[in-house]
Amino acid sequence: MLFRSVSTMGIHIVEKMIQPGKVNPASYFGGGRLKLLQETLNIKSGAYKQVSLILLHTNATPRQLVAIDQILGIEIWDRVRLLLALFTSHASSVEARTQVRIAKLLADRTILREAASVQTTGEGAGYGGEGATALQTIIGSLNRELATLRKRLGKHAQSTALRREQRRKQGLNTVGLVGYTNAGKSSLFRALSGKKVLIEDKLFSTLEPTLGQMEKNPRILIADTIGFIDNIPNAILASFKSTFAEALESEILLHLIDASDDLEEIQRKFMTTKNELNERLTESGFDQTFKTMVVFTKIDR
Secondary structure, X not given: OHHHHHHHHOOOOOOOOOOOOOOEOOOEOOHHHHHHHHHHHHHOOHHHHHOOEEEOOOOOOHHHHHHHHHHHOOXXXXXXXXXXXXXXXXXXXXXXXXXXXXXXXXXXXXXXHHHHHHHHHOOOOXXXXXXXXXXXXXXXXXXXXXXXXXXXXXXXXXXXXXHHHHXXXXXXXXXXXXXXXXXXXXXXXXXHHOOOOOOOOOOOOOOOOEEEEEOXXXXXXXXXXXXXXXXXXXXXHHOOHHHHHXXXXXXXXXXXXXXXXXXXXXXXXXXXXXXXHHHHHHHHOOXXXXXXXXXXXXXXX
C-alpha cells in the first residue's frame, strides 16, 4: 500500500532501508542506523542530493517521529501522514477539505505535544523553556482552529441529516457502497446511476459522499463514499464521520471486493472493511440491522 500511495503522490524513492531486529521504541531505528543515515544525508551526493523527505512504513509514535526529526533534521512522514497528504490532494469539496484539515490538525497536535514535552524535560540538547512555551502557544492556536472546524462540520452534518430524513419521507431508498479503497465503488456508482464521477486507479480518489439516482429506478439512491484501509487510527477516521453517515444509514449495503486480487488479499481486505464498518456503526450509534451483499468487482481483470 505504501508504494501505491507514494506513486499516487508523485514521490520518487531513492532508497529503501529495512530496520533489522527489534524496533527501537524511542527512535524506531537503532542509533547506528540513524547515525549512518545522518552522515549519508549530510554528504548530499548522488541520489541523496535532493532528498527532502523520509517515509516510515509504519504508524510511528509521536516520540519516534520527534526523535528522528531532531537527529536527521529532515521532514519525516509515517504511514498516517502520507495518507493525510493523499487526502489533502484529493479533497475537492468544502466538507472534505474541512474533514481532512481536522484529521491533519489532530495528527499534528500529537507531534507538537511530544516536542513540547521533550523541550520541557530537557531530553533534547539545546532546548529550553522558551521553545516549549512557543510550542504551547501554537498548540493553543491549533485547538482553537479545531473547535471552529468541528463546529462548522457539525452544522454541515445536521443539514445533511435533515436532507436524509426528507428523502426518507419522500419514500426514497438508499443503497450504500462500502469497501476497501480502490475496490471499484465509483465505477459501480457511475454504471448504476449514469452520473459522472471521478474514476481513477488511485487510492482515495473519493473522499466525500456522492449521491445519485439509479438510472433505471430513480426512486432508489446510491451513496458512494470513502474507502477503508488497514490500521488507520480511530481519531483520523472519526473526522470522516459525516462522510460515512450517507452509506451507514442506507437500507442496503453493497460490500465491494476487487476480484482481481489473490485469495489472501481478498480475505484481508474483506475483514478490514467488515471490522471498520462495525466500528463505525458502533461509534455512530446506528440502531439498524443491515442487509449486506458482497459484490465482486473488476471481473474483467
